[in-house]
Amino acid sequence: MRFALRRLGFFLLTLWAALTLNFVLPRLMPGNPAVAMIAKFKGGVSPQALKALETQFGVQTHQSLISQYGSYVGNMATGKFGVSLSQYPASVGHIVMDAIPWTLGLVGITTIFAFLLGTGIGILGAWRRGGLLDSIMPPTFVITSVIPYFWLGLVLILIFGVQLKWLPYFFSYDYTLTPSFSLSFIGNVIEHAILPAVTLLITTIGTWILTMRNTMITTLAEDYVRMARAKGLPSRRIMLDYAARNAILPNLTGFAMSLGFVLGGAILIEYVFNYQGVGYWLLAAVDNEDYPLMQALFLLITVAVLVAILISDIATAVLDPRTRDAG
Amino acid sequence: MAMIRPLSAPGPDLPVPVSRLSARSRNPAVRGLQRMTTAIRSNRKATWGFVLLVLFCLVSAFPWVLAHDDPSAMIYPVSLGPSAHHLLGTTGLGQDMFAQLIWGARPVLLIAFGVGLGATGIAVLIGVAAAYLGGWWDAVLNLVVDVLLVIPLFPLLIIIAGYLHSAGTLVMIAVITFTGWSYTARQLRSQALSLRNRDFLEAARVRGERRLYIVVVEIIPTMTSLIVASFLTNALYAVLFSTSLQFIGLGDPTVVSWGTMLRSAENNEAFQTGQALWIIAPGLCIVGLGAAFALLNYAFDEIGNPALRPLRRARVKRSG
């Protein structure tokens, strides 16, 4: 219980840090960039929205810094993220809600799949040592994990989209179609998701494979694995029940932490494929100086990482009886 | 009659262990470096990585040796294929691609080493300070590190770069350094913690040495290999992050770099005009440099944990 409370405290602290960063950054930059932004949008938005922006970014207000901060945090906490400037009059919240399912689908499903597949390959790779595979695997996957996400996307587009013309590579679905829950539309969505998903898979799987293989190798040297052999247990049971179940524990926390990187990569992939998810909108917001949208998306991504950490904490508690008692 | 191979004397087919270090220094930092040199020579991955890295460094230091054209000059006919005059052809803007590639190495390596040194420096400072000062300081610093670890780095970089509108090389180094030091700080702190109670430190304390002396002269040199590994990690992420930022347009557009080349390629519809090389060449360079850092890093992992090395099979078939 104490453990859970401490974690919760940590999450709140991180959230607060992200909020404060959002608040402080524009004010720190030389010549508050918000000034330029507001000047740019002056004609296009309603006066109330303008006033709200000024308050949010501390331009021309007579409020003290503290009270600006207070009202800012208050707004964020109650979900008043304001209106999007580039997509005026759509509200930030609206755009964000629209974007989430796309990113969740693409990145969420692909990452889970990459994690499971990568972990499986890592387990087998550690189990079967001493072959050609054992020497080839590490350098190969070390190299795949440094391939820039966006570049691989470009290359895949080049090969499969432009040259071979097998797969589409623009947007999340054929935009001449109207979205519906029909099978053909869903099929179309999947078709559009293949290249981005493969890109994400190839670039991220290397890390899962290598970390799992390394922890597995260390675990296989443990006494309890030798004991399992001594007991005459079948090999598969030793591999899974004794080795893998212990080896995966440190990787679960690692998984949650690297989700931050994966999301970063996903931003680039969505950009390259024009896939209308959270990352795409973040970059569009940056391009258009749409700061309210930018800030909201940054907070969203931070929350996503925190949720992932929470889930991995729960999973670790379920799988490792030692943490349950420590808390 | 069965013959026994004498087991107490090494036979001609047994490998003779060679000690490469004839003189082992007393200074732990020098010893650490000696170990690393041996390691680099004996581990294939490390050798490759090292050679690649040196190659890139040489190219970026002396670009004029290989490339004879001004990389930014848009004086050539556009979109030419590879030829004797232009090894990689020309870009859609009439620049010589090969020259761009060669000159483009310099900003990337500058950023890589800049961030590598800067972030590692901060990480060592904070990590070791936290471990050694202990108590309240440790708790606070640890919390800061943990919070920074969780906040997603790349989105934060995007936002900062977004506010700045475009980041030149120096700014890029600063921004990536100040956001990215936390990961390696954590690792360094763990190692410093485990070293804290070792006997040689106790000896120093008993001798009456000042805390700072102990930290600088005793602890840090012992951590040499981890510090080098941290440098490699930070440099690697600097390469990937900076080229990504340049690609999405947040880098300095006037600087010729692999990232800006790719941005240019994308903006100028390199796909449609069939200029695959414009996209492939700079990307391969990024992968190459990244691989150099990553292979060296992975090799260090293997060196530190021998269990990870590829298993040797017995080379000599035993006879009865």
Added chain:
Amino acid sequence: MSSGAAEPVPAIADTAAGVRRGRFRRRLEAVPGLQATTGATYQPEHPDAILDVRDLSVEYLLDSGTVVAVDRVSFALMPGEFVAIVGESGCGKSTLLFAIAQLLSPPAEIIGGSVTFAGRNMVELTDSALNAIRWKDLSVVMQSAMNALNPVKSIGAQFKDVMRAHGVTARQEIASRSAEVLRMVGIDPIHLDSYPHQLSGGMRQRSMIAMALLFTPELVIMDEPTSALDVVAQRSLMVQIAELKERFGFAVIFVTHDMSLVSHFSDRLMVMYAGQVAELGPTRQLFDSPAHPYTVGLMDAFPSIRGPRRPLSGIPGSPPDLARPPQGCRFAPRCPKVMDRCQADPPGLYQVDGIDVRCFLYEGAVGADRWSKP
């Protein structure tokens, strides 16, 4: 004296079911009827022995070279006998133990010798054949129960999986047998649901012993099971082991670095040094009149709590580097009784008064050049 005809070395693929998983691949040469360097012949008949180890050698394949950690060790174990193996760190006793139990993993490999148990040479057996023997006839107790028990499974689950692996599937039977073995070692069966970290050190060790007795095997191999405990717990564990042995009649091979601990419980004592057997014989005899200078040094290093006070003594120097073992006797550099011959020739195993000693001091004694028969 020449040995009997050397048997052809079976190639890996010829062995029955020679399919191996990478990691459990092992060398398959069995070399019976070996010729020792002194020309002595090993007595092959131990019809009553449940375990017959002959010229077992284990090598570590390292990047820097090969190290022979166990050099032609031989001994035979009678039913119900308690043999203790003692020696300093690095003498190869744990490696020997794991080699006997076929639990070595790369880079360690058995490169010669045989281990005959239940009538079959275990070195030659495949994993599936070994699994049938494992735990039912031969079980293992390891040094640190915290490391030897799977931390994420309850004690009961670990009992269950070994029983199920050997054909006991009825839930009732599993439950009752698990409870029974725990009670045997004095632990409340309620702890079947506990995880290893929830038990005290002594309880963990005893539950490992309970697990080892699930099928009341003929032989229990123990690798320093008391080293991780305090002296009081050590003694009580030894008493427990002795009681159980009395009750169920299993044989024990007990590896330890603490001679005084086993002195009251073991029938025979084997002293190992630098991968070789230095001395092997009945415990009491070894304690009363140790033969090998190394054993003498060890005995002297454990002062008696009774008797006159004398200054502490030790054995100067340190064990040889097994990557480059010395030409002659391995103990020669540290031996107070060293002779010229010792540096040049390696001594064989000589029998004196029923003890085997690897020392030139005893060459030519009555019945020399014969291997011991317990």
